[in-house]
Amino acid sequence: MNEEIDLEKLSEIDILVVDIDGTITDDKGLLDPNAILKIRELERNGIMVSLASGNALPITKGLALYIGASGPTIAESGCVLEILGEIYIFGDPEETKKALATISRKYYGRVRESWSNTYRHVDIAIRPTIPREEIEKLIDKEKIMILDSKFAYHIHPKGIDKGTALEKLAELTNTPLEYIASIGDSELDIPMLKKSGFGVALENSPPELKEIADYVTKESFSRGFIEFADLLIEAKRRLIR
Numbered sequence: 001m002n003e004e005i006d007l008e009k010l011s012e013i014d015i016l017v018v019d020i021d022g023t024i025t026d027d028k029g030l031l032d033p034n035a036i037l038k039i040r041e042l043e044r045n046g047i048m049v050s051l052a053s054g055n056a057l058p059i060t061k062g063l064a065l066y067i068g069a070s071g072p073t074i075a076e077s078g079c080v081l082e083i084l085g086e087i088y089i090f091g092d093p094e095e096t097k098k099a100l101a102t103i104s105r106k107y108y109g110r111v112r113e114s115w116s117n118t119y120r121h122v123d124i125a126i127r128p129t130i131p132r133e134e135i136e137k138l139i140d141k142e143k144i145m146i147l148d149s150k151f152a153y154h155i156h157p158k159g160i161d162k163g164t165a166l167e168k169l170a171e172l173t174n175t176p177l178e179y180i181a182s183i184g185d186s187e188l189d190i191p192m193l194k195k196s197g198f199g200v201a202l203e204n205s206p207p208e209l210k211e212i213a214d215y216v217t218k219e220s221f222s223r224g225f226i227e228f229a230d231l232l233i234e235a236k237r238r239l240i241r
Helices: 033-044 057-069 093-106 115-119 132-136 162-173 187-195 207-212 221-240
Strands: 015-019 048-052 073-075 079-082 086-089 125-126 146-150 152-158 181-183 198-201
Touching: 015 187, 033 048, 033 057, 033 221, 048 057, 048 162, 057 073, 057 079, 057 115, 073 086, 079 152, 079 162, 079 181, 086 152, 093 146, 093 152, 132 146, 146 207, 162 181, 162 187, 162 207, 181 221, 187 198, 187 207, 198 207
Parallel strands: 015 048, 015 181, 048 073, 181 198
Antiparallel strands: 073 079, 079 086, 125 152, 146 152
16 A cells, blocks of 8 residues: 555546445445535546445446446446446356355244345345354355445355456456556455556555555545545646646
C-alpha cells in the first residue's frame, strides 16, 4: 500500500468499479445521498462507474439505473455480469444447489434462505443461523466455498470472484485492466483490487485488503468513497488542463 497517491496514473482511469455495502453506504448500511451525487459527478467527468455486489442482479442493476452508474453490473460476488442487457454467468448452479440440499438435510428446519435467492443465478445466500465452520464440514471444498458478506453466508462456487467478472468486464468494454480502478471494504473485494490497475481500500477495511491496495482512504464508509472520487475527478481535470 502506498502512502502517496499517483495522480498521473489516476488520470488514465476510465472505469471505476464500486462495491456497495460499506463503500457507498454509511455505518448503518444506508445509502449515502452524497455518494450518489458523487457517482453522477464521476460520470459527468468521463469516468464510467460500475457497481459490484454480492447481492442479486435485479437489486444491483436496479440500484445502478436509479443512481446513474452507467457501467456493467457485477452481482453475486462475481458469478454474474450484466452489460447492455446481456447476462454472463460464471460457476455451476447445480453444485451450489447440491451443497444447499446437503446442508438443509443435516440442519432440517434451521436453514433460512435469503428472499433474494429467487433472483440469483448461482450464488445462494443463507442467514448465519448455523456456525460457518459446521457448514464447511458438509460441502465439497473442491467445488464450493462459504463466503461471509457480514450480512449472510454465501454458498459460492470455488474459483469465482469479483476478479473473474472484472476480467470479463475489461474484455467486453475493450478496456485494459490498467485503466480500471476498483474500491471496496471487505475481504471479498481482494480479487477485484488485485486485478485492477488501481485498487482502493476504505479505512474501515480489514488489514488483508489494505495490504494489497494502491491507496487506503483516510475516511471510512461512504466518506472514504467520496474522498477517493474527488481525487479521481481532480486527476481527470488536471489531464484536461
